[in-house]
Structures are given as C-alpha cells and as structure tokens.
Amino acid sequence: MNVTGLNSIEKRASLSLATVFGMRMIGLFMILPVFAIYGVGLEGYSPIWLGLAIGAYGFTQALLQIPMGILSDKFGRKPVIISGLIIFCLGSIIAAVADSVYMVVIGRAIQGMGAIASATLALAADLSREEQRPKVMATIGMFIGLSFAAAMVLGPLVAASYGLSGLFFLTAIFAFVGIFIVLFIVPNSINTAPKGDLVAAPKRVKQLIKDGNLFRLNLGVFILHLALTAMFVSLPIMLTKTGFAIGEHWRLYLPVLLISFALMVPFMIWAIKKQKEKLVFCGAIILLALSLLLLWLKHDSFYVIFTAVMLFFVAFNYLEATMPSTLSKIAPAGDKGSAMGVYSSSQFFGAFVGGLAGGAIQSAFGLASVFLFSALLILVWYVFALSMKEVKRSKSISFSVNFNDEQHAKLLADKLADMAGIVESTIVYSESVAYLKIDEKQIDMDKLRALLAN
Template identity: 70%
Template sequence: MSTNALNSIEKKASLSLAMVFGMRMIGLFMILPVFAIYGVQLQGYSPVWLGLAIGAYGFTQALLQIPMGILSDKFGRKPVIISGLLVFFLGSLVAAWSDSVYGVVFGRALQGMGAIASATLALAADLSREEQRPKVMATIGMFIGLSFAVAMVLGPLIADDYGLAGIFYVTAVFAVLGVLLVFFVVPNAVTSAPKGDLVAAPTALIDMLKDSQLLRLNAGVLILHMALTAMFVVLPVMLTEVGFAAAKHWQLYLPALLVSFVLMVPVMILAIKHNKEKLAFCGAIALMIVTQFTLWQNQQQLWLLVLLVVLFFIAFNYLEATMPANLSRIAPAGQKGSAMGIFSSCQFLGAFLGGALGGMITAMWGREHVFLLAAGLSMLWLILALGMKPVAKSKSLSFHVNLSDESHAKQMADSLAKLPGVIESSIVYSDAVAYVKVDDKAVDMQQLKALLQ
C-alpha cells in the first residue's frame, strides 16, 4: 500500500469527523448574522444580553476544552464525543424553546459545554498514520473554514422563514446527525496516536503559559475572535438601517468570504515564497485596525460597509489560517497538544468577551464604540506581533520506539540531537514515544527512522 495516499480508513475518518466538526460549528455560528435583528423579540432583550447570547458558548468552551481532551484519554474518544454532542443537542433545544433572552443565553452556554474539539482531533490522529496525519487534519480544518461560510448563508435564510427557534432546531438536528455519524460511520480506533502533540498534558500547561512567543499567539487569537463577535453585535442592525434587508444579508457575507479566500491564498503563497510571513501577518493585523477605525467613524454608507466587511474578512481569514501553523512550529516537541489546548481556549474566551463587551459598550456608550474597542485591542496585538521572532520552518513528527530502560532513552535523545536537520527532540520513556521537530529539507528521514529503530 502506498504511504503517499490516504487509505480507506483514513478517508472515512477524515470526512466523517470533518462533517461532525463542521455541522457543530455551523450550529454555533448561524446566530451570528441574525441575533442582533431577531433577538429583539425575546423577553428581557437588551444589548448586554444580546452580546452574552452571541458569546456565551465561548465561555463554557474555554473552560472545558482542555478537560474534555484529557477525559478522552481516560474514557475513550467516541464516548466523550457522543456525550458532547448530546449536551450540544440539549442546549439547542433549550434555546429553541426559550421565549426569553435568558433562556437563550443558558442554551448557548450548554451548547458550548459540548466541547469535543480536542477529542475529535485526537480520534482523527488515532485513525491515521503519522505521514498521512497532516492531510487528515487539513481536511477537518477545511470543513471548519467552510462551516463559517455556510453558517453566514443559512442563518439569515432560516431566520427569515422560521425565526430564531428554527435556527436552534436545525442545530439540534445537526447534533443528532453527528451522533449517528460517530456511531455508524466513524471507524473504531484500534491504535492510539502519541498524545503529547494532540491532547493537553496538565503538567505542561504552566510552561506553555510562560512562553513569550506562544503568549503572543494566544493573545492574538483572543483579540481576533473578540473583534469578530463584537462586530456581529452591531453590524446586522447597521446593515438594515442603510437599506439592506435582513433576509438578504447572506448576499453580502457569502461573496465577502469567497473574495477573502481567493485573495488570501496568493498572499500566503507569496509570503512563504519570499520569506515575508511576519510582514504579511502584521499587515493583516494593520488591515483589521484600518477597517475597525473606519467603521467607528462612518456607518451610514452601504457601499463603504460592504467594502469594509470584505476587507475585514480578508484579514480575519488570513490570520485565522496562519496562526495554527505558526503555533505548531513554535510549540516544543511533544507539547503541541498542550499549546493548542491553551490556544483554542483563548480563541473561545475571545468569542465570549467580544459578545459580552460588545453588548455592554453598546448599552453604555453606543455601538460605534464597539469598533473603537476592537481597533484599540488590535493595535495592542500589532505591537505584540512586531516582537515575534522569525519562526524556523519545521515539521513535527512522533514515533513509537522500543526502549530498554531510561539510559537507552537518554542515549537515543543524545543521538537525535546530533543528527543533521533535527531542530528539537523529546523522548518520553513512560509512553515509549519520540517527538522530533525537523527541518524536512535538511533531515535524512531514512537515517532518522533507522536511529529510532
């Protein structure tokens, strides 16, 4: 069997898990473009509760993202994923049955408690070979990106015909479909991938929090998602006020996202080709600042709002796509799971803070100041990003190894350190795993594998 192509199990695992992940994200995102408009019909509505309803899922996701991954190591991937989807289903029904904004906030918080991201990615790793794992993860990542675009289209269409309750009922159906996929389509894992690069290790979390380069990325993803959710607290109403009917908002979001994807790819390619990744990264943050400041100053012209939304999504999607890649290159060998766990928690915490602060600022000072807050925080992020060190191009690999004792593990670690092309390595004797970060253009993979055997 060729090692250059996905086998049948890997294809089934990547597509089915990507669908589970994608449907769940569609359910979480669908209210973003519509809640500011249709939420006014709920009892107890106010800008503050609006923001909390949009961002509530992020708070519980941030709290449970790492623990759910650790639980999947103890109790198994599938039980944790199915349990999370059932909690997500329950939260969707609570929100659908609620006549008050308080019930919707509670339902959204329950949705977030179904935090299955770590367990899903770990199961995908368990079901794939080391050399094929990047393709499997890329498939899941692509579906996550597509889910946002689909949600921006479905949200306005469903809400126009069936209201907010319709959105939550569709979300509940997606949760049930996800459970069925996990039960009947997702293969059962018979092996376990090395967990250090997949699931957070509690003992490594403190070290990850102290790392200045990782801290910059964590702060960045928090600010990025704060800006996104805060914008959707006020943007839908602004569009309706300049004559853009709510049911047609998808006609703005879909082209904006498509244009942003099309323009983002060549920028990424050129930045990598000419070794200007840091410049492009900081340029995307600067573009966010410009769009937020302009929205703060001018909200009355439809053509300008459309242009600014397109520019915002160009910056957002570029940053969203490049930060996980940068994180995987910065994270120490064997600790990517811990680094990614903190990164994901910061991402969801940013979604919560963006909604909560967006609602509070709208209530106290007016909606235009939401954009001023986002611009100010983005400026802080730009300052942090300018201090980032250039990231060496590398690939993280993990191997099961046969070790006779701890002295053998130390001998293997010393030999790895001397091997050309090896940037960093870590031997975990208790798990019989070697984590190696390499420059794939300089390392001799046959020599590396021979040494580990």
C-alpha cells in the same frame, strides 16, 4: 499500505469527522448574523444580554476544552464526542424553546459545554498515520472554514423563514446527524496517537502560558475572536439601518466571504514562498484595524460597509488559517497538544469577552463604538506581534520507539541531538515515544528511522 496518499480508513475518518466538526460549528455560528435583529422580541432583551447570548458558548468551551480532551484519553474518543454532541443538542433545544434572552444565554452556554474539538482531533490523529496526519487535519480545518461561510448564509435564510427557534432546532438536528455519523460512519480506532501531539497535559499548561511567543499567539487569537464576536453585536443592526432587509443579509456575506478567500490565498502563497510570514502576519493585523476603523467612521453607507467587512475577512481568514500552523512550529516538541489546548481556550474565551464587551459598549456608547474598541485592541496586538521572533521552518513528527531501558532512551536522545536536520527532540521513556521537530531539507529520514529502530 499506500504511503503517498490517504488510505480508505483515513479518507473515511477525515471526511466524516470534518463533517461532524463542520455541522457543529455551523450551529454555533448561525446566530451571529441574525441575533442582533431577531433577539429584540425576546423578554429581557438589551445590548448586554444580546452580547452574552452570542458569546456565552465561548465561556464554557474555554473552560472545558482541555478537560474533555483528557476525558477522551480515559474513557475513549467516541464516547466523549457523542456525549458532547448530546449536550450540544440539549443546549440547542433549550435555546429553541426559549421566550427570554436569559434562557437563550443558558442554552448557548450548554451548547459550549459540548466541547468536543480536542477529542475529535485526537480521534482523527488515532485514525491516521504520522505521514498522512497533516492531510487529515487540513481537511478538518478546511471544513471549519467552510462552516463559517455556510453559517453566514444559512443564518439569515433560516431565521427569515422560521425565526430563531427554527435556527436552534436546525442546530439540534445537525447534532443528531453528527451522533449518527460518529456511531456508524467514523471508523473505530485501534491505535492511539502519541498523547503530546493532540491532548493537553495539565502539568504543562502553566509553563506554556509563560512562553513569550506562545503568549503573543494566544493573546492574538483571543483578540481576533473578541473582535469577530463584537462585530456581530452591531453589524446586523447597521445593515438594516442602511435599508438592507435581514433576510437578504446573506447576499452580503456570501460574496464578501468568497472574495476574501480568493484574495487571502495569494498572500498566503507569497508569504510562504518568499519567507515573509511575519511581514504578512503583521500586515493582516493592521488591515483588521483599518477595516474596523472604517466601519466606525463611515457606517451609514452600504458600499463602505461591504468594503470594510470584505477587508476584515481577508485579514481574518489569513490569520485564522496561518496561526495554528505557526503554533505547531513554535510549540516545544511533544507539547503541541497542550499548546493547542491553551490556544483553543484563548480563542473561545475571546468569543465570550467579545460578546459581553460588545453589548456593554453598544449600550453605553452606541453601535459604532464597538468597532473603535475592537480596532484599538487589535492595535495593542500589533505592538506585541512586532516583537515575535521569526519562526524556523520545521515539521513536527513523532515515532514509537521500543526502548530497552532508560539508559537506552538517554543514549538515543544524545544521538538525536547530534544528528543533522533535528531542530528539537523530546524523548518520553514512559510513553515509548520520540517527539521531533525536523528540517525537511536537511534530515535523512532513512538514517533517522534506522537510528530509532536500533
């Protein structure tokens, strides 16, 4: 078996699951750049209902993210993913045929009920070897980033030609294609990755919420997605007021996102190479706040809006790309799935609150006030981020272990604690698995494997 690269099953799994994930995210995000304009024609339209329509999916996603992962453990990954895509398709169709903003909100909430993220990531883990799993996850992460960029371009183009209904029907088609891919292209899993790696354990969630560093990260992703969603309650309207037709908005979003990705990568490389992750992390938060303050102060100039939005996405893309990696480093060994479940729920709940708060603030104080509100919240996040501890360099891995008995498991735990290069270890006797955090510069992998094999 090839241990230096992905084998054929891993390649097929990563590309097919990334495609399913990406198409679903495109469907969720396409509404962002257009609904503030096209939703005006719907019965019951108001800024508050506009915000609810944009962010409603986040509420149901936040509620169901962890339960859907647990259900995938009980009933299988593929049945849960397919069920989620069917629910997502149903919500899309309801939104497509809606003639009132209330029905769009219901449709968006139902879309969010198809919360397949944890089940999809768990299936990707089941279909990949431990040493190749980071590459598979990175492929899925890359497609998520690309899906946002694609949605920002497709949304204005599709809505200009076919209206909101066409946009939601396209989303439903994406869901059908996703079901086909899961049924006929995604490999069937034989192995099951260790549960602690990907799927949340309800009994651990409450304890992880109290963890100081994890709390700061969860607060951060909550505010980050709150700011993103709130931005799109006002930004499309501001752009049209500068004389930029809605059907042309993609001409702003495409170069902005391309430039922001290009600018973000050197900062990421420098931060890792120089071990300045916290410095750049805090700098990105400040850049977010400054870009939003610029939109608040000078929102009547297209060129200022372009510059501010570009700066926003330089910071946003950096934070969105690096925060999950930071989470995996600070989550206790064996609890990455639970930590990621809390993190994802915080992210989606932030999107819901952002839509609701953005609509309410716009209604009470005007378009520009949304940006000031978001900037102030981001500055609160900055204060919390300053007290985050530096993250030790480590890699999370897990091994299946054949324990002779519980005493053997305790003896192994003691030996691992004394071994050079082991940052943290958790032995779960009932699951026959060892969860480890290792320092790759110090660890002797041959010695580790020999110890775990005895």
